[in-house]
Amino acid sequence: MEEKLMKTCLHDRHVKQGALMSPFGGFDMPIQYTNITDEHNAVRQHVGVFDVSHMxxxxxxxxxxxxxxxxxxxxxxxxxxxxxxxxxxxxxxxxxxxxxxxxxxxxxxxxxxxxxxxxxxxxxxxxxxxxxxxDVTVTDESPIYGEVAIQGPEAEDTVEKVLGLKVKDIAFYNFLEIPSEGETIIVSRTGYTGEDGFEIYASHEYIQRVWDKLMEAGVVPCGLGCRDTLRFEVGLPLYGDELSADITPIEASLSMFVKLDKPEFIGKEALAKQKAEGVKHRIVGIELEGNAIPRHGYPVEVDGKQVGEITTGYRSISTGKSVAMAMIDKPYDKLGTEVEVRIRKKTFPGKVVKKRFYDKSYKK
Amino acid sequence: MSKVLDNLLYSDSHEWVSVDGDVATVGISDYAQHALGSIVYVDVPEEGDEVTAGEEFGAVESVKAASDLISPVSGEVIEVNEALADEPGAINNDAFGAWIMKVRMSDPSEVEKLLDAAAYAKLCEE
CATH class of the missing domain: 3.30.70.1400 (Aminomethyltransferase beta-barrel domains)
Structure with a gap:
């Protein structure tokens, strides 16, 4: 049974711009406009814009x-x-x-x-x-909002000059509600790339105008392909790879976001127990010696025995190294542990490293 | 529009074959390199490996994904294109020049099952 794919408010524009389209999260989304490497480098070095209206x-x-x-x-x-x-x-x-x-x-x-x-x-x-x-009301506002992410060292300049929005004083992980063109938009200093940047939430029509202005100004349109390579390089998790119903935040090495000193929250007991007793396995980084590329699902072995598997892997565009995030059994999760990654018929040596392959450059 | 060279044979999994006696030189087609996009790694076999027609013998990888290479012929690998290790993008630049392996065929009649240029060009249009 084929599910009908949803379209974002920018879908027509992606198709007209010749993007390679592919299903993601139930939406027909742009994977790349030209190629992943160029789009990735645009965000690291200058600025790029993503349609993230599917969120x-x-x-x-x-x-x-x-x-x-x-x-x-x-x-x-x-x-x-x-x-x-x-x-x-x-x-x-x-x-x-x-x-x-x-x-x-x-x-x-x-x-x-x-x-x-x-x-x-x-x-x-x-x-x-x-x-x-x-005593709360919960409203799904997903259908109302379009969203774009403008990311890269030149993001602030771009949003100020091309879109005319005053965002300079928004601090990292803060947002403003800004009256603009007859509506109230939300602008936050957030993103999923490890670079400085902004995310704008507004009506579909507003987001379409934003996109058109950015294209006119020559901002590089970026697809989900480089969104994944960018978030991966700075060790950010993707639900489905590093997090899932079967993977707790503790196992995903994201304990810093779990506030066990709160009086209560759903899952607290289980997470506190895991934190106290230690996890059976957790997400770590792996760096391979050679050029072979580890991919999601490939086995990680020690002495010929499987001790885990790759959750995301790439040849890092920014560093050129073959690196991965992987779910690894204790005690093989220790930094420096020598492992082998099975790639098709061969195994390739590597070692456990921190799951940050490129330094973030947030503007805090 | 991708190129198809007249003097080569093709598999329906987009490998090309150039036959010289009992030696087959194998690469991937221009159509295949175009569909893959920028190639960042080629997993080549080793000299002396046995390959089997219809079975995987390596892979080409773009940033996003790995695609298996399927051998169009059976036999022993007598030479691999080591230059691809440092320059996998050579396949994007010239798919028919950047060969991947040479195989001494154990059954040269297998090439009769491959597509000629006209049949392959038609496959690519579909």
Missing amino acids: GEVRVKGPEAEKYVNHIFVNDVTGAPDGQIFYGMMCYENGGTVDDLLVYKVHDDEFFLVINAANIDKDVAWIKKNAEGY
């Missing part, structure tokens, strides 16, 4: 909004200033991950959640189900 948006409003968000979210939003953004996960009781998301604090009684496209239906059902007994 989901959920608004939680009501007197108990803060208490409720803290109930479903592993990070701690207590007493945060308006305009702050938190990264974190929603977990099941057993600690497995429902999704990773951004939480925007609008006011004490209003939060804006940004979730992965492939998980919208599942997440909305989860968020609504767990809202029972809390």
Whole structure:
């Protein structure tokens, strides 16, 4: 059975611009316009723009909004200033991950959640189900919003000059609601590339105008192909690869976002136990000696015995090295452990390294 | 529009074959390199390896994905194009010049099952 793919508000433009289109998260999305390497380098060195309108948006409003968000979210939003953004996960009781998301604090009684496209239906059902007994309303606003991500060292200049938005003073992981062209848009200093950048949420028509202005100014359109190579190089997880219902945030080596000192949240007990007793396996980085490229699902071995598998792997565009993130059994997850990655019929030597293959250059 | 050379034979998995006596030189077609995009790694066999018609003998990789190479003939690998290790992009530049392996065929009649240029050009149009 073939599911009907959804289209973002920029779909026609991608097709007209000759993008290679492919299904992602239920949407027909651009993978590349020219090639992944050029688009990747545009973001690292200058600026590029992504259509990320496939992402989901959920608004939680009501007197108990803060208490409720803290109930479903592993990070701690207590007493945060308006305009702050938190990264974190929603977990099941057993600690497995429902999704990773951004939480925007609008006011004490209003939060804006940004979730992965492939998980919208599942997440909305989860968020609504767990809202029972809390004085909040949950609204799926995904159909209303288009979204673009403008990323790279020249992003601030581009947003200020090409789009005429005052964003210079927005701090990293903060946002502003800006009245513009008859509506209120959301602009945040966030992204998924390891570079400075902004994400803009607005009506479909507004986002279409933004795209057209950026194209006119010569900003490089970037597809999901380089979105993956960029996020991978700086060790950011992708739900489905490094996080899933079977992978907890602790196992994904994302403990820093799990605030076990909060009074309660769904999954706390399981995650606290895992943190205290140690995990059986966790996500680490692997660097290969040669040029062979490790891919998702390839086995990782020690002394001929499988001890894990690759979750994402590439020849890093920025460094030229063959590197991967992998889920590795203890005790082989220790830095410097020598492993072999099975690639087709052969094995290739490598070692466990930190899962950051390129340094982030956020503007904080 | 991708190129198809008249003097070569082709497999339906987009490898090309140039036959000289019982030696087959094998590469991937211009159509294949175009479909793959920038090639960043070629996994070649080793001299002395046995390859079998219809079975995988290596892979070409773009940034995004690995694609198996399927041998069009059976026999022993007598030479591999070592230059591809340093310059995998040579396949993008000249798919018919950047050969991958030479095979001493154990059954030269296998090439009769391959497509000629006209049949292959038609396959690429479909």
